[in-house]
Amino acid sequence: GCLLRHKIILKNMNSIAKPMANLHVSADAKAAFAHSNPVDGYRYHISETLAPITGKPSSEIYERLAWTQTFDKGDLGLPVPALRIQGKKPGELAVEFAEKYPESELVGKPIVNGTFLQFYFKPEPLSKLIVPSILKKKTKYGTNDKLGLKDESDPSSKKKIIVEFSSPNIAKPFHAGHLRSTIIGGFLANLYDAAGWDVTRINYLGDWGRQFGLLANAFEMYGSEEKLERDPIGHLFDIYVEINRLSKSEEDAIKEKKDELKQAEEKKQDPTELQKEISAMEAKSVNEKARQYFKKLETGDKDALATWTRFRDLSIERYEKTYARLNIHFDVYSGESQVEMSRMERAVEQLRTSGLSEDSKGAVIVDLTKSKDKNTKKLGKALVKKTDGSSLYLTRDIGEAVKRYELYHFDKMLYVVSSQQDMHVAQLFKILELMGNNEVAEKCQHVNFGMVQGMSTRRGTVKFLDDILRDVGEHMHEVMKRNEKKYQQVNNPEQTADTLGISAVMVQDMKGKRINDYEFSLERMTSFEGDTGPYLQYAHARLCSITRKANLTAQDLESADLSLLTESHAINLVRALASWPDVVQNTLKTLEPTTVLTYLFKMTHMLSSSYDVLQVVGSELEVKKARMALYEAARQVLSNGMKLLGLNPVER
Ligand code: ARG
Known part of the structure; x- marks a missing residue:
């Protein structure tokens, strides 16, 4: 195992900037760099340097080195009290450690802030390490196949994860709970993919139960072949609503009769006639027919099953089209029927x-x-x-x-299901x-989430995912039209509005912690200002536009002299880009999409304040190349982050 790991490291060493090659750090540190989690490499480097100084094992220090809130507090911070060193005041220890800490090619002397040690990565080596690595790894920057391996020396030994999500009920409305499960589940599946796990996406449909008895009867009474073919989900829903109405009125009538019966019994009258009437009503009710039909399904009646299969298949076909709009596919359509x-x-x-x-x-x-x-x-x-x-x-x-x-011998299974x-x-x-399946139980995890308030379409309450997406798309289109000049530049405004609308819904959903409820607000989510999906899309499109205007080759960017990135805006941007793989790794712990979004918003805010300072067009050629390499790296990270969330980055 060790041998192979060292081979991988050696192979990757070539792609690591010079300062790393000369650095005296452990194999773990080098592996972290090589597997492109640079922040983790720095974490190893700092903790190994600190170990002899503090007398604490480096693994313990490693665990305590944390992200800072803002870059003025350093890239990594160490709360000295967390090391639990007896005898001296943490503040004094901090000063002592800082004095003894030797500056290296990668990290300067730490700054003492109370009982905190703040570590700053040196800008130039960082730029030279990070920017080329992003330009080279492209969509792979931020992924880390190693994390999902059962055995680090065997690249085929992937861990297996099942992500169960979306799971709507056939013939019933696709409600906010299903929407959230779809968005969050799609993201989590991508996340484990990026960490090298073998991911199976399962949709566990509500496709069984008495409702199918009702539905089959409804189709006999009100169904239309033509409508079923054209719009299966809508048609099944409509006839289901219709038969529920009928069933309700039958129930009411039966209840009335039962009240009559009660009164008759109280008055000591002969109840026989009424009882007969009630039995007859019950026997010919749609509810009873539904019950019998479902019995036929459960005992395997061929005709009943054929009808049911048809309803199910047509619905799945339609679901798949809608999921595709969200960049989601399922490996398995399971369901309660299975x-x-x-x-x-x-x-x-x-x-x-x-x-x-x-x-x-x-x-x-x-x-x-x-x-x-x-x-x-x-x-x-x-x-x-x-x-x-x-x-x-x-x-x-x-x-x-x-x-x-x-079937799958999974190592982990996520149920992405509402906290309800x-x-x-x-x-x-x-x-x-308790049944003795602890082996299964301990691998299962519930990923829950809160409610959405006020989700309704213009045409009333929400029925299907398509209705929501259509409404948001239309609204988005109106918002885009408000800026006439920009609107003229978009080639295919309808399609762009549709993509932006989907981003709007998804970002609104993933912005807060999963467990929080939120208010569905078309106006807020479709705004280009504030932390919204359209804002991220705008940031991406703007970077694409800079690329078009700069008109440089890939070779220009690769050969750029990155020591020219001296402004604090440029340096901070590089620091942010360096932390992306570590953000992804941390997200595997939080399983919160907001971990990714918070990062992307922070990074894009830095970008928008950089444009005035770090101009590309109009700058001297070498400076232009260096800045463009930085912007291209930023675009790549933004695009990777958006795709991880399930968004389609637009170019205009
Ligand atoms: N179909 C269910 C519903 O709409 C959700 C299924 C959740 N998953 C599960 N394994 N129970 O409420």
Whole structure:
């Protein structure tokens, strides 16, 4: 393993700027540079230098070296109290360590700020290390295949992750919960991809249950082949609404009769006639028909299944088109229908024999309140089998999790599901564990998120993803028209409006911490000012425009003399670009898209304040080349970040 790792390092050494080659640092530090997480390389370098000075192991220092809030506080900071050194005041220790710390080719002497040590990367070596590396690695800058390896010496030993996300319900509205799951899940899948994991994207459709009985009946009563072909999702939804209306009125009528019956019984009248009437009404109700139809589905009736398959396939076909607009694809369309009855029966049986479940009025429940564990107690009672013997959402999830483990042997599985289902998911994981599937349970993680308020379309409440995207696109188009001069320069305004609109929705969704609720605001998200999707797109398009105007070759940029980047704006930009791979690595810990967005906004704000100072067109040729190399590196990082989030960077 070690040998191969050193070979990789040696191979990459050529691409590392001179100062690194001469530096006396460990293999770990060199590997970090070689695998293009430069900040991590510096982290190793500083902690190894500090180890003998502080008497603490470098690994401990490494853990404590943190990002700074702003670059005036350095590139990395060390809170001396965190090292827990006895006997001296941390402030005094900080001074002592700073005095003893030898300046190297990469890092200057640290600055003492109270009990903090602030480390500054030297500008010129940093520029010479970072800019060429970005220009060379291009879309790969920020990715790190090594992170997803089971065995570092074997590049084929990828860790396996399942990301389950989106998971809408067929014939029901695509609500904000599904929107958030789609956006966040798509991002997380990209993130693990970038870290070299083997990612499988699963869409777990709500495609089973009595609603399909209702739907089949609805199609018989109100369906149209032509409409189904043209707009399956819309048509199925419409007829589903229609039959629910009918079912509701039938239910009301039955309830009325039952009230009559009650009164008759109180008055000691003969109830027989009324009882007969009620039974007859129930027997011919659409609800009863739906129940029978679903029974046929669950027992494998060929015709019923054929109809169901058709509804499902047509819906998936349509979903795929919409997901493609968001740069999302799924490897597997699973769903509640895909969990075999036998599997669920086995699960219920396993729960019974291990004494976890109990019968409760003909149903089967798992009573977690009986647990001694305080956290398990809170999970309440979970129903795993209904009185009529039919299966449940939870039971299907148990079966599906076990099935996925058998199929994929995953190292990790993410459930990207709204925090409204916290209880459900916690019950699922706990029951899996108690059943003896700890191996599965411990690899599962719930990635939850808060609610969206006020999401509605102009035509009323939201039904489908396409409605949302269409509305935002239209609104975006209007915003673009407000700037007539710029609008004239866009080649295909409709399409650009559509792309910007999608960016607007996605950035609004990923801007805050996942768990926070947010207010859906067309006006705010489509603005070119403030931290919005259109703002990022504008920043990218502006860099593209500078490139077009500068009209330099790739060779010009590669040979640029980067020592000419002396202005503080240029230096700070380089420092920001250097930290991108470390941001990605940190995002793997937070699993928060805002970690990436906060970075991108900070970087683009720095860019926009640089344009006046670091002009390209009109500068002397060598300066022009150096600045253009820097801007091209910035464009590359911005583009990589946007793509990681699932956005399509525009060029104009
Ligand atoms: N279809 C479900 C809903 O719309 C979400 C599925 C979440 N995933 C799961 N494995 N339960 O509420």
